[in-house]
Amino acid sequence: MRSATISRKTAETAISAEISLDGKGHSQVKTGIGFLDHMLTLMTKHGLFDLTMNCDGDLDVDQHHSVEDTGIVLGQAFEESLGDKAGITRYATVTTPMDEALSFISVDISGRPYFVYHVDGLKDKVGSFDTELVEEFFRAFANHASITLHMNLAYGANSHHIIESMFKGFGRALDQAASLNDRIDGIPSTKGSL
Numbered sequence: 545m546r547s548a549t550i551s552r553k554t555a556e557t558a559i560s561a562e563i564s565l566d567g568k569g570h571s572q573v574k575t576g577i578g579f580l581d582h583m584l585t586l587m588t589k590h591g592l593f594d595l596t597m598n599c600d601g602d603l604d605v606d607q608h609h610s611v612e613d614t615g616i617v618l619g620q621a622f623e624e625s626l627g628d629k630a631g632i633t634r635y636a637t638v639t640t641p642m643d644e645a646l647s648f649i650s651v652d653i654s655g656r657p658y659f660v661y662h663v664d665g666l667k668d669k670v671g672s673f674d675t676e677l678v679e680e681f682f683r684a685f686a687n688h689a690s691i692t693l694h695m696n697l698a699y700g701a702n703s704h705h706i707i708e709s710m711f712k713g714f715g716r717a718l719d720q721a722a723s724l725n726d727r728i729d730g731i732p733s734t735k736g737s738l
Contacts, residue, residue: 643705
């Protein structure tokens with residue numbers, strides 16, 4: 545089974561994550577940030593991977609370190625769980641509606657971190673969650689998973705719905721791009737490596 549366990553401790557956060565790519569969508573997530581827990585649970589459920597994650601962060605300062613470092617650890621765990629990447633589909637593009645919101649997520653498990661984020665119109669907060677941290681989470685994940693990630697919002701009015709559309713779509717795109725295809729012989733690149 546393709547899985548990984550990563551731990552990371554800094555002066556700002558202590559995080560552990562265990563991921564299994566070939567799971568059933570089960571999760572146990574405790575970051576101390578309710579909205580982030582909700583989004584990671586949705587991502588896991590729709591991405592059909594299993595995730596156990598705990599974060600003890602300096603929430604007395606703000607949510608930034610916990611959200612960004614969660615993205616770092618999850619990205620590292622995702623990359624490690626792919627192994628040598630032989631036989632993976634590599635690419636995925638997913639469109640995900642959530643009520644009035646519609647997002648487009650494209651992933652290339654390229655070995656080259658790159659992040660494009662075109663999401664406008666989010667309110668400053670959803671509950672106590674700072675919505676600017678959505679971009680920080682996905683940037684941290686893309687950089688540490690060494691993937692190319694494009695996130696585009698077509699439209700949407702409700703910030704919760706917009707962010708939920710993105711997290712669900714991201715989980716689905718990761719699942720499709722990481723899925724094994726028996727027609728692919730070895731590494732899916734003319735270079736011979738990713």
